[in-house]
Every structure is written in C-alpha cells, then in structure tokens.
Amino acid sequence: MGDFVLNVNGARLRVSASAEETLLSVLRNRLNLTGTKYGCGEGQCGACTVLLDGRATRSCLVPVESAAKAKIVTIEGLAQNGKLSAIQQAFLDEGAFQCGYCTSGMILGATSLLHERHNPTEEQIVEAMEGHICRCGTYPRIVEAVKRASRLLAPGASR
Amino acid sequence: MNHRDEPVTEFVQGSLSARPCISEMDRRDFLKVLGGGLLVCLTQTSSWAQESGRGFGGHELSKELSAWLHIAADGEVKVFTGKVEVGQNIRTSLAQLVAEELRVPFDAITMVMGDTDLTPWDMGTFGSRTTPTMGPQLRTMAAAARQMLLEIAAQRWHVDPAGLTAAGGKVTDPQNTRSLAYGELSRGEKLVKTVSSEERLTPAPEWKIAGTAVPKAEGRDFVTGKHKYPSDITRPEMMFGAVLRPNGFNAALASLDTSAAEKLPGVKVVRDGDFIGLVAPDAFAAQRALAAIQAKWNVPAQSSNQGLFAYLKNNPENGRDDGPQHVSGSVEPALAGADLKLEEQYSVAYIAHAPLEPRAAVAEWIDGKLTVWTGTQRPFGVRDELMQAFHLSPAQVRVIQPDMGSGYGGKHTGEAAVEAARLAKAAGKPVKVVWTRSEEFTWAYLRPAGLIEIKAGAQHNGTLVAWEHHNYNSGPAAIGTPYSVANQLIQYHAAKSPLRQGSYRGLASTANHFARESHMDGMAHVVSMDPLEFRLKNLTDPRLQAVFQAAAEKFGWGRLKSTPERGFGIAGGLDKGGYVATCAEVEIDAASRRVRIRRIVQAWECGAIVNPDGLRNQLAGAIVQGIGGALFERILFADGRILNPHFAQYRVPRFSDTPQIEVVLIDRKDLPSAGAGETGLVGVAPAVGNAIFAASGIRLRNMPMAPRSGVLGEPDPGFRS
Structure with a gap:
C-alpha cells in the first residue's frame, strides 16, 4: 500500500492504495465516486471513462500510480454550481x-x-x-x- | 447436463410454490413508518385474478393486496409496487397512470418499487406484463382514492360528492368556490381504506398526463452520476467478497490450497461445501487473494457448439415427446395436395444478455435479519432463494432493488445475493460482491439455442393451405402463426440443454418469428408474389395488417427494387399484446461481402400509448439489440467452458452497427395498453435476412446470420446441426 494524492474534480484527495490498483477501483471503492462504472475491466465497454488531463481514458486500465500527476475529472465533477455541463x-x-x-x-x-x-x-x-x-x-x-x-x-x- | 433451473418466461406456469398473501409488514406498522395520511390498499377482485392468471398460473398477484398508495398530510403521494425499474422506464409510465387517475401533478408521485419489506408481493418484472397488469391495478386504486377523497370532502362540507371536482391535488366545490388539498382531507389522522371495486377509469382519449412524453423520472441523477445502482451501494464497515469459480461446468474439486490467500492482510477464506469464497478489506485485495488460491479441478468431457442442434432435436427434456400444442385441419394431406411446398430448418444460437452492470449485491446481517441490495427482476424470488439458503422466514429477509443497470431477462436469479449473504454471515460484516464480466458471461444463464423446422404448402394463387412448425428447445412463445392457414400442426419440443438457459427479452418469440417470417418470405418467392402482398393475402388480423401497411408506407415498400448490392426485406408479427412490422434495407459490399444494415423502419401498435417518448426509446433499443442476435451475437462453448466470455470476443452492437431507425407509432386509444419491452425485437432478424435474400439470393437460416464481422457467405461450422 502506498499513499497517493489525486487531483480529482479540482480537489486534492489523499488515498492509500496499492500502486497497481486501477484508478477505477480507487475512485469507486476508496473515494466513493461511484458515478464511474465497472462494465468489463478490460477497456472494451467505456463505462469507466474519465478525463485525464482532458482526454477520455479508461480508468479500468490505468494504475492509480500513473494517474497521480494528472488532472482527473469524473462525472461528478462536470456540473458547476449545480449547472449541468x-x-x-x-x-x-x-x-x-x-x-x-x-x-x-x-x-x-x-x-x-x-x-x-x-x-x-x-x-x-x-x-x-x-x-x-x-x-x-x-x-x-x-x-x-x-x-x-x-x-x-x-x-x-x-x- | 440439464440446467433449466431458471424460470424461462414462458415456462413459468405452475412452477412456483404457494406465496404469502400479504406483505410481511403489518399494515399498522406500515402506517407508523409512513406517518399520518390516507393509505389506500387494492384487494384483488375476480377480474384481476382472471387477468393475472393468464399464462402465469395465477401467481402474478398476491391474493389479498396487490398495491398500496399513501397520501401524506403534505400531499405527497407514494405508490408501492413490487415491480422494478431496469431501464424500461416503468417508474415514469406507472407514475403517469396514477397521476392521471388521482388528478395530481406528475411530480407529486413517488414510486416505491421492488423492496420486499415495503411493497406487495410481486412475481417479477418480465413478460411485458407490467403495463397490462400493474397499470390497470394502479389506475383502479388511484381512481378509488380520488372517489374517497371526494366523499371525505363532501362529508366535511355536507354536500353531495357528485357536485365536487378533483383536480390538481385538490377537491373543489364549484358552488362555494372552496377547496381542500388532498393532504388536508386526512386531517393528520391515519386513515386506512381497502378498495376492491372496479372503478370507472379515465378513457385514454381524455388522458392529460398519461399518454404524454413525460421525461424519465429522476433523469438528472443519471447524467450526474448521482443515481446509486446496486453495485454502487456501500454500508459501514463493508468488506469485499470474491468467489472461486471452477474452470469448467460440472467440475469436481481435486485439490485446494488457500494458505497463500489467507496470509494476505485482512483476508478471510470461507468454505461451505462446494462454495469457496473470501472476503477482504477492499476490492483489489479480494481479487488479489482470489488469484492466490491454488485449485485443481476435474472437468468432465462435455458437448460443444458442434452438433448442438442435432443434440437438441434428439434429446427431449423428459425423454418423451409431449405432442403438438396446436392442430387444426390435417397437415399431411394438405401438404401432399399443395401446388407449391417449402421445407426448411432454422436455428438460433445461445446468446448472452450481457447487461452492462453485471450481477452485484451487498448483504448485511443485523440481529438475525438479512438485508440485501441487489440487481434483480424478481426481488421476491431472490428473497425466496435467500430464505431457502439460510433457513429464514420471510420477515427475516429484506431484498431491495435499486434501479439497475438493466437485465433483458437475464437477472431473474439471485446468485450474487446468496454469495454476498454467505460471505457476510461468515465475516460478521456487510459484504459486497460484484461479478466480473467474465463471470457474468460464464455463470449467469443464456438465451436458449433452438432448432426450428417448418413445412408449408400453398396454392398457385398464393393461398397458404398447410403450415407445420416445430421448435426444439428455444420455447413456445409466439409459436402459432398469425396467418390464416386451414391446416396447421404447431409443436414445441422441450429439450435437454447442454448449457444453463433462462429467460431473455423476446425469448422464443424472436426465434419463432425469425423462422416463420423467413419461411413466409421463402414461400412468397416460391409462389412468385411480392412478400408484403403474400402476407396480406393470408392475413385477416386487422391490427397486424395495419402495422404492415404503416411500415411499408413509411419505408417506401414497392417503390424500392433490390439489387445485388442493396436489398429490402419485410417481416412482422405479434406477441404479448404488441403488433410489429419491420422493414430493413441492407447493403452488401461486392468485394468484401460485408453486410451493413442501412435503414430500419418499424411500425408498432400496443393499444393506448402511455408514454410515446419512452416507447420510442424502448423500440429503437429493441431494434439495436435485435441486430446483435440477428447478425453476430453467439456464445461459443466446448468441454464445459464458454470460449468467448469477453466483449473483445463476444460482439454486441455498437455505434457503427446502428442503422437509420424510424419508428412509426399507432396509438389505439380505444384498446387497453400492452407492454412494449420485448416484441420490438422480433421483426429485425427476419427483415434483415429477407433483405439479404432479396439482394443476394442467399437464404440465411441460422442466427446469427453473419457472425464473422458481418461477412456473408462464410460457413460458420460452430452452428451447423
């Protein structure tokens, strides 16, 4: 287990996880950001898509370690002050x-x-x-x- | 070998044991939970019994209360039904029907669904039954509640209730221009009324809320990620579970070493007979621990796709043939005397539901009571499974079904619920189990494969004189021909299935329509008639005629002439109260032989439309889902293993497979509303196959018709009988 600081939806969040744990698993199971979905775990269905530095990325294929430097946006981070994107x-x-x-x-x-x-x-x-x-x-x-x-x-x- | 342990929609008659009549929660307790207000309960009347008994052995409804409705002092209306929302938009359309009869705004209604402690017993959400059965029940209850509110107000004001009006959640006395909101009429008291009368329901032509395109209830929660699906549920101190699967069906455990897994921090291995699972503090640790278990299995030799259809034909389920379901006239001499004949075999493959949310459950035990949140179409059925597995009474089990990531008939069972409950019991903490995609493909159940044989005969003038139709294994739904044929023999043959099979959206109706409507196309060719003209000549059902004509008109049928590169096909039929006709345009690339569906026009009629927008969404979705089974979806298996349990290997329809889709709705406000979740699929495969024939002269009789990335003409050895 290691400690990581993730930049998620504009907030810096500290999380303990194994370095090879997927970003999807960390978002859903450790940060309770369940809007990002598990569909296949193999990058085949797109249900787990988040933005990493603005680019659509399959979070089921990204180890948390390699997401630590990126700006992560999930579905929960799109609406601003209650206004939908x-x-x-x-x-x-x-x-x-x-x-x-x-x-x-x-x-x-x-x-x-x-x-x-x-x-x-x-x-x-x-x-x-x-x-x-x-x-x-x-x-x-x-x-x-x-x-x-x-x-x-x-x-x-x-x- | 036979794994028919699931209630296939059409097989369900008489298969269920006696059910408790009322919810386990006493009505007085119920009111305590709800607070003051008016609780209206609908008891089952004889006419409901008749309706619900049709095809379901009388088990659709509890014998006493079938639905509840509560109007709180603040005017909030809560409607309680055991039906569930799986994406078919029934939460919205049922609320529209209640709002209509109760005369309240749509937003005043909250639907409480699929919670075994709060809602009346319900057999499940399948078979396109919610709209035709639960719809009228809720309407009746709401209409009775409205009448009751009028009477309470009349007593309060000492006037004749006939002079009062109910609208906008208020009772108004037009004489004295006074009004009382529904919530105020209960005066904070707890009133319980039971109604059984058959109220006069508001006729569809007068509908103001029902019949309109109300947007999906709580739609905003689905675009913000706020909605909690079953796999999103969390509980305090929750652990994560995983289950060890054998490496083949019917495998026997030869050796097991769990020591490495048990050394991992926080991991506990649970063994209970054949069940081997574990819990871990987080999902990642659970999967890592599972991978650390060393197990060896002995998997017996088992059958494969090779020879499947001969197997199904030669292995009746009970070792005997039950005889035909339907006979009229005398088929054999009629066939012998027919001017023109056609005899063919058709087949459909096993296919997977592949709901995007796999099976998932969270189980929690508190003081001997088990609560499970899970994705299922049958929350009360899952409660029964849990009661049986853990020897519990109904009051000791609560199953809650959050609106889920769909099912398509694939989530009638509670495997993940039982697994989570077993692990939670052993761990002493709440446990979540979410199946992997591969587990969902392998350990859920499949749509049955089937072989269909048809013999037909006609006169030179195109009049059908004989029709013989045998379905092996895939099911009896819509097996009867809607065409007028004097001599018929129709038979469904239940078979031993090598794979676990169960319900599916439009299950056997898809297979029987594929075979029948492909054969009708072949007969039209044999008698040298236009396929639409041939159908209409042999058709007397005006509702089916109407959808054929509507689809043909919109499509431009008759003005379009097929070429080797572009074909046009038509097919149609009816099932579960829905009438459908589908026209397809396909394009075949001359060099690559790749087939693409360019355009689908579908006409649909299911009585009075409750929500035209939701209906269009369902029908377009059914067409897209139908394309998968028509062209490329199939399960490959051998020696007890599913060979393609991943989306990279099991192809489902994607954006690029989607043609231009046009849906024509016929709104018959003079007819009762029927369900629309399933029958929209059934015309797609035969219309596409007929279009391919029109272009190429190649008759494809096996679904999927072009499994190799849509390329025609390559034999698919896996699916020949």
Missing part, C-alpha cells in the same frame, strides 16, 4: 439513456470529443464513441445528444 444537459434533453449505466462514460467520452472537435460530423461521433457500449441500444439518441451539445457549445450560442 452542455453535454449533460443535451443527454437529459434528448433522453439519451435507458438504464443509464453507460451514461457517465458516454458523457465523458463526448466531452473529450467535443474538446478536440467542436463540430464533429456524425461519422466522427460514431468513430470517437465506438468504444462505448450501450447495451440498451440508445445509440441514435446519444449521437443526437452529442450533436445538440456541439450546437450548445458553438461560439455565440446562448445557454
């Missing part, structure tokens, strides 16, 4: 979930995508999100939500 709001407005278990990972994946490309085409959305599974099959609405969010985030758009 544009992407959260778009998912809510489109009703882009059924059971909702994939939603955290989808939203963080979309956040990373829209950070890199402000106005992605449908093909670019599909390509970027391909690693995320929604077993309920809500894909068409998720694509619509990402498009809606990109409009909300466009320069000059009023929110």
Whole structure:
C-alpha cells in the first residue's frame, strides 16, 4: 500500500492504495465516486471513462500510480454550481439513456470529443464513441445528444 | 447436463410454490413508518385474478393486496409496487397512470418499487406484463382514492360528492368556490381504506398526463452520476467478497490450497461445501487473494457448439415427446395436395444478455435479519432463494432493488445475493460482491439455442393451405402463426440443454418469428408474389395488417427494387399484446461481402400509448439489440467452458452497427395498453435476412446470420446441426 494524492474534480484527495490498483477501483471503492462504472475491466465497454488531463481514458486500465500527476475529472465533477455541463444537459434533453449505466462514460467520452472537435460530423461521433457500449441500444439518441451539445457549445450560442 | 433451473418466461406456469398473501409488514406498522395520511390498499377482485392468471398460473398477484398508495398530510403521494425499474422506464409510465387517475401533478408521485419489506408481493418484472397488469391495478386504486377523497370532502362540507371536482391535488366545490388539498382531507389522522371495486377509469382519449412524453423520472441523477445502482451501494464497515469459480461446468474439486490467500492482510477464506469464497478489506485485495488460491479441478468431457442442434432435436427434456400444442385441419394431406411446398430448418444460437452492470449485491446481517441490495427482476424470488439458503422466514429477509443497470431477462436469479449473504454471515460484516464480466458471461444463464423446422404448402394463387412448425428447445412463445392457414400442426419440443438457459427479452418469440417470417418470405418467392402482398393475402388480423401497411408506407415498400448490392426485406408479427412490422434495407459490399444494415423502419401498435417518448426509446433499443442476435451475437462453448466470455470476443452492437431507425407509432386509444419491452425485437432478424435474400439470393437460416464481422457467405461450422 502506498499513499497517493489525486487531483480529482479540482480537489486534492489523499488515498492509500496499492500502486497497481486501477484508478477505477480507487475512485469507486476508496473515494466513493461511484458515478464511474465497472462494465468489463478490460477497456472494451467505456463505462469507466474519465478525463485525464482532458482526454477520455479508461480508468479500468490505468494504475492509480500513473494517474497521480494528472488532472482527473469524473462525472461528478462536470456540473458547476449545480449547472449541468452542455453535454449533460443535451443527454437529459434528448433522453439519451435507458438504464443509464453507460451514461457517465458516454458523457465523458463526448466531452473529450467535443474538446478536440467542436463540430464533429456524425461519422466522427460514431468513430470517437465506438468504444462505448450501450447495451440498451440508445445509440441514435446519444449521437443526437452529442450533436445538440456541439450546437450548445458553438461560439455565440446562448445557454 | 440439464440446467433449466431458471424460470424461462414462458415456462413459468405452475412452477412456483404457494406465496404469502400479504406483505410481511403489518399494515399498522406500515402506517407508523409512513406517518399520518390516507393509505389506500387494492384487494384483488375476480377480474384481476382472471387477468393475472393468464399464462402465469395465477401467481402474478398476491391474493389479498396487490398495491398500496399513501397520501401524506403534505400531499405527497407514494405508490408501492413490487415491480422494478431496469431501464424500461416503468417508474415514469406507472407514475403517469396514477397521476392521471388521482388528478395530481406528475411530480407529486413517488414510486416505491421492488423492496420486499415495503411493497406487495410481486412475481417479477418480465413478460411485458407490467403495463397490462400493474397499470390497470394502479389506475383502479388511484381512481378509488380520488372517489374517497371526494366523499371525505363532501362529508366535511355536507354536500353531495357528485357536485365536487378533483383536480390538481385538490377537491373543489364549484358552488362555494372552496377547496381542500388532498393532504388536508386526512386531517393528520391515519386513515386506512381497502378498495376492491372496479372503478370507472379515465378513457385514454381524455388522458392529460398519461399518454404524454413525460421525461424519465429522476433523469438528472443519471447524467450526474448521482443515481446509486446496486453495485454502487456501500454500508459501514463493508468488506469485499470474491468467489472461486471452477474452470469448467460440472467440475469436481481435486485439490485446494488457500494458505497463500489467507496470509494476505485482512483476508478471510470461507468454505461451505462446494462454495469457496473470501472476503477482504477492499476490492483489489479480494481479487488479489482470489488469484492466490491454488485449485485443481476435474472437468468432465462435455458437448460443444458442434452438433448442438442435432443434440437438441434428439434429446427431449423428459425423454418423451409431449405432442403438438396446436392442430387444426390435417397437415399431411394438405401438404401432399399443395401446388407449391417449402421445407426448411432454422436455428438460433445461445446468446448472452450481457447487461452492462453485471450481477452485484451487498448483504448485511443485523440481529438475525438479512438485508440485501441487489440487481434483480424478481426481488421476491431472490428473497425466496435467500430464505431457502439460510433457513429464514420471510420477515427475516429484506431484498431491495435499486434501479439497475438493466437485465433483458437475464437477472431473474439471485446468485450474487446468496454469495454476498454467505460471505457476510461468515465475516460478521456487510459484504459486497460484484461479478466480473467474465463471470457474468460464464455463470449467469443464456438465451436458449433452438432448432426450428417448418413445412408449408400453398396454392398457385398464393393461398397458404398447410403450415407445420416445430421448435426444439428455444420455447413456445409466439409459436402459432398469425396467418390464416386451414391446416396447421404447431409443436414445441422441450429439450435437454447442454448449457444453463433462462429467460431473455423476446425469448422464443424472436426465434419463432425469425423462422416463420423467413419461411413466409421463402414461400412468397416460391409462389412468385411480392412478400408484403403474400402476407396480406393470408392475413385477416386487422391490427397486424395495419402495422404492415404503416411500415411499408413509411419505408417506401414497392417503390424500392433490390439489387445485388442493396436489398429490402419485410417481416412482422405479434406477441404479448404488441403488433410489429419491420422493414430493413441492407447493403452488401461486392468485394468484401460485408453486410451493413442501412435503414430500419418499424411500425408498432400496443393499444393506448402511455408514454410515446419512452416507447420510442424502448423500440429503437429493441431494434439495436435485435441486430446483435440477428447478425453476430453467439456464445461459443466446448468441454464445459464458454470460449468467448469477453466483449473483445463476444460482439454486441455498437455505434457503427446502428442503422437509420424510424419508428412509426399507432396509438389505439380505444384498446387497453400492452407492454412494449420485448416484441420490438422480433421483426429485425427476419427483415434483415429477407433483405439479404432479396439482394443476394442467399437464404440465411441460422442466427446469427453473419457472425464473422458481418461477412456473408462464410460457413460458420460452430452452428451447423
């Protein structure tokens, strides 16, 4: 066991964990940030996606040790002062979930995508999100939500 | 070899023992918990018994109370039902129905669901039964409560209740322009009323809240990570459990060495007969300790995909054939005399539900009472499993089902709940067990594989004269043909399954529709008729005709001509009160032979629509899920092992597999609402297969139809019988 200081959602959190324990396990089981989900533990489903320095990352594949220097953002850190991020709001407005278990990972994946490309085409959305599974099959609405969010985030758009 | 220990939806008749009639919590205790207000209980009337008895052996409802509703002094309405929310949006649509009849705003309703201490006994959430059974029950109870509130107000004011109106959570006297909120009518007293009358329910054309696109209840919690799924539950001092699995089915333990695991800090190994598990202070330590256990197993030789369908045909479940379920006319001479005939075999593979949240449970023992939070479609069924495993009375077990990461028919059982409870008992502390993805693929149950054989005969003019349909192992749901055929023989043959199998969303209906609607397409070809024209010629059910016509119109059927690169197909049917017709457009790349589904148009009718937005979401989801089973999902197995228990090997539909989807809803406000969770799947596979045939002339009769990354034409040796 070692002591690590993680920068999570803007807060510095001290945590004791084995160096090779995954970031997913630490977030869920030691920091009680359960919005990040376990789906496969193998980087195949995207449910555990968080942002590491702004980039969508599978937290089930990242040892906590290597996340210690990064800025980590989880689903709990997206809303600011109770105001949903544009992407959260778009998912809510489109009703882009059924059971909702994939939603955290989808939203963080979309956040990373829209950070890199402000106005992605449908093909670019599909390509970027391909690693995320929604077993309920809500894909068409998720694509619509990402498009809606990109409009909300466009320069000059009023929110 | 046979592992049919799960209640397959259609197999459930008569399989359940007698049930306790009322909740274990006395109604007076219940009111203590709730505080002052009006508690309305619905007792089962004869007509409910009839309704609920259909297909479920009369066990759908408890005999006495089937639902409760409480109106608190502050006006908050709590509705208690044993149904559960698994992503199908029933928490929202049931609340809409109650709000409608009670005449309160949607937001005034809180649904308390799937908690065995708080809600009436319920058989489970499956079979598309919630909307047609629980819906009318809750509506009746709410309508009775509204009538009661009108009468209380009338007494208070000494007026005729007929002159009062109920709206917006208030009773109003239009004569004297006075009103009282529902909460005020109880005056803080504890009033208990039991209703059994069949109230006049508000007809669907008059609905103001029901029938509208109310957004998902508590939707914000799902986009902020706030919602707590079963695997998110924590308890003070909770430990983490893990269970040692054999390296094959039916394995016997040859040797075991747990000493290395037991040396790890805080780890305790628990052995109880065949059960070997452990608890650890954290999840990481639990997995590390599990890996440190040395175990050797003897796994007997077992069957594989190779030869599976011949096996299913030749191994009846009880060693005998139970005979046909349905016979009309005389099939054999009708076939012999038919102008044109077609005889084919179809098959469906074992497939996995693969809910994104695997099985999970947290168990806690306090003073001999066991409480388990777990993801299940049958909280009362899991309570029974726990009672049996630990020799407890119903009052000693509470199962709580937080809205979960779905199930699709795959979470009828309580494996993780029993494991967590066993470990928690041994540890003396609460324990969480979350199955890994590989455990979920391997140790849960599967949708049955099945072989279907169809013989059909028709006249030159396209009139069907004979239809013979045999289903081996996959199930009897929707096995009967909806087409008018004078001579029929329909038979389901239960078989010994080499793998553990159970319920699934649209279980056998998917298989039977795939075979029947592929065969109908083949017959249309044989009689040289347009596939839609051929179906309509042999169809008298106006509801099925209507969805076929609606789908065809939206799709542009008839204006579209298939080419070798682009095919158009149609299929349809009905089950569980839902009518569906599906049109598919597929594209086949000439060089790679890769097939892509470009467009699906689906028309749907299930009576009066309760929530059109939730319904569209369910139907689009059903189409996407149907694509997986149609094209590429399949479990591979050999020698007691699942060979593809990972998402990297078991392909589920992803963004790039999703076609353009258009859903046409037919809202029949004159008909009772039916469930819509399952039957939206059944048209997808045959419509796609028929479209592939139209383009290529290749008839694919085995689901999945293109398992190798969607490439056509390569035989899949694993699935030939």
